[in-house]
Amino acid sequence: xxxxxxxxxxxxxxxxxxMKHAMVNSALGDDVYGEDPTVITLQKKVATLLGKQASxxxxxxxxxxxIAVMVHCNKRGSEVILGNLSHIYKYEQGGAAHVAGVQxxxxxxxxxxxxxxxxxxxxxxxxxxxxxxxxxxAIENSHNVCGGKVIxxxxxxxxxxxxxxxxxxxxxxxxxxxxxxxxLQLPPERLVRGxxxxxxxxxxxxxxxxGSVLVGSYHxxxxxxxxxxxxxxxxxxxxxxxxxxxxxxxxxxxxxALDHKRAQVLAKVIEGMFLKNFTVDVAGVHTNxxxxxxPESSSLTTQLVEQRLGQVCLAETQGDCKxxxxxxxxxxxxxxxxxxLRLTLHHDICDEDLWLAIMKLTYVFRELEAAHPLx
Ligand SMILES: Cc1ncc(COP(=O)(O)O)c(C=O)c1O
Numbered sequence: 001x002x003x004x005x006x007x008x009x010x011x012x013x014x015x016x017x018x019m020k021h022a023m024v025n026s027a028l029g030d031d032v033y034g035e036d037p038t039v040i041t042l043q044k045k046v047a048t049l050l051g052k053q054a055s056x057x058x059x060x061x062x063x064x065x066x067i068a069v070m071v072h073c074n075k076r077g078s079e080v081i082l083g084n085l086s087h088i089y090k091y092e093q094g095g096a097a098h099v100a101g102v103q104x105x106x107x108x109x110x111x112x113x114x115x116x117x118x119x120x121x122x123x124x125x126x127x128x129x130x131x132x133x134x135x136x137x138a139i140e141n142s143h144n145v146c147g148g149k150v151i152x153x154x155x156x157x158x159x160x161x162x163x164x165x166x167x168x169x170x171x172x173x174x175x176x177x178x179x180x181x182x183x184l185q186l187p188p189e190r191l192v193r194g195x196x197x198x199x200x201x202x203x204x205x206x207x208x209x210x211g212s213v214l215v216g217s218y219h220x221x222x223x224x225x226x227x228x229x230x231x232x233x234x235x236x237x238x239x240x241x242x243x244x245x246x247x248x249x250x251x252x253x254x255x256x257a258l259d260h261k262r263a264q265v266l267a268k269v270i271e272g273m274f275l276k277n278f279t280v281d282v283a284g285v286h287t288n289x290x291x292x293x294x295p296e297s298s299s300l301t302t303q304l305v306e307q308r309l310g311q312v313c314l315a316e317t318q319g320d321c322k323x324x325x326x327x328x329x330x331x332x333x334x335x336x337x338x339x340x341l342r343l344t345l346h347h348d349i350c351d352e353d354l355w356l357a358i359m360k361l362t363y364v365f366r367e368l369e370a371a372h373p374l375x
Contacts, residue, residue: 019244038239051189064199113143148289160194
């Protein structure tokens with residue numbers, strides 16, 4: 001069997017030994033009654049980490065964002081303003097509209113994950129009865145589609161000021177917030193200072209099997225608890241899931257910088273190949289995601305690249321791509337679009353995996369460059 005390096009996403013990470021041990025050995029109770037001690041410990045720990053009053057353990061990032069929208073937008077005819085490349089807008093099935101009856105108004109995201117705040121200010125509705133009620137602004141940090149970019153602090157402060165000026169709450173989809181704080185070498189509390197609610201995921205770069213946490217004021221979390229129950233997210237002995245999340249905070253979060261370093265190495269190797277078909281913005285690699293762009297003028301697509309990386313040809317196993325078992329390497333990647341490929345570094349990719357992936361990627365990229373010449 002070929003050796004597989006799975007770079008599709010940081011969601012593919014498996015729970016560590018310590019996490020499995022904690023799952024089996026933690027104290028449990030019925031969390032719908034608020035009686036699971038491990039969940040309570042996790043919720044207190046995250047609230048403290050983010051400098052907020054309270055938090056709520058939920059099954060997924062998608063549910064966490066939806067609960068936030070439903071609590072903030074509790075009047076019919078409400079609207080959220082957010083970036084057009086945000087996860088809430090692109091990848092959550094329009095749950096805000098579908099489930100909550102909330103309109104999502106998207107403004108164009110800049111390549112750094114921000115958006116134009118003058119544009120947003122113009123879109124905030126007044127008292128015209130023809131219009132929906134602007135009830136929330138939502139942002140994302142680090143920004144997934146923008147390649148794991150970390151949002152500049154001064155922009156975070158500006159968006160929070162804008163929200164205050166218009167008495168609007170600010171929600172942060174911080175699925176990878178700890179990657180952002182690791183990059184900035186700042187406590188996460190600083191990054192969320194101006195936010196009224198934050199969603200943070202344990203099942204991405206933090207390597208835990210399941211779960212997210214929604215963070216905010218006591219009052220917000222009290223309402224969020226009701227909405228979670230209504231959505232079917234009330235879990236009983238949820239400590240089995242909170243336990244690995246606690247391990248993730250203690251043991252995996254401090255190692256995120258290693259993923260970022262490996263992402264830099266990978267990006268620099270690809271840049272250093274000077275290929276016309278595969279370009280990387282090395283300076284834009286802030287965290288664990290490396291976006292590889294194929295020019296629009298190329299006949300190559302990411303689907304072709306993905307397919308080729310999933311195969312092993314005879315020459316590879318005898319030449320440069322030799323693996324410990326001589327059966328070649330498969331690199332799994334994520335096609336963000338026809339021309340944009342995402343490679344993700346995470347806790348389950350060690351230095352040896354990275355070098356095997358680099359061997360395979362360089363071999364395949366050179367082969368495809370020769371087959372798809374660009375002038
Ligand atoms: C930025 C962002 N927000 C939210 C989510 C949703 O998380 P989940 O898959 O746990 O629903 C993801 C998932 O990858 C994400 O990348």
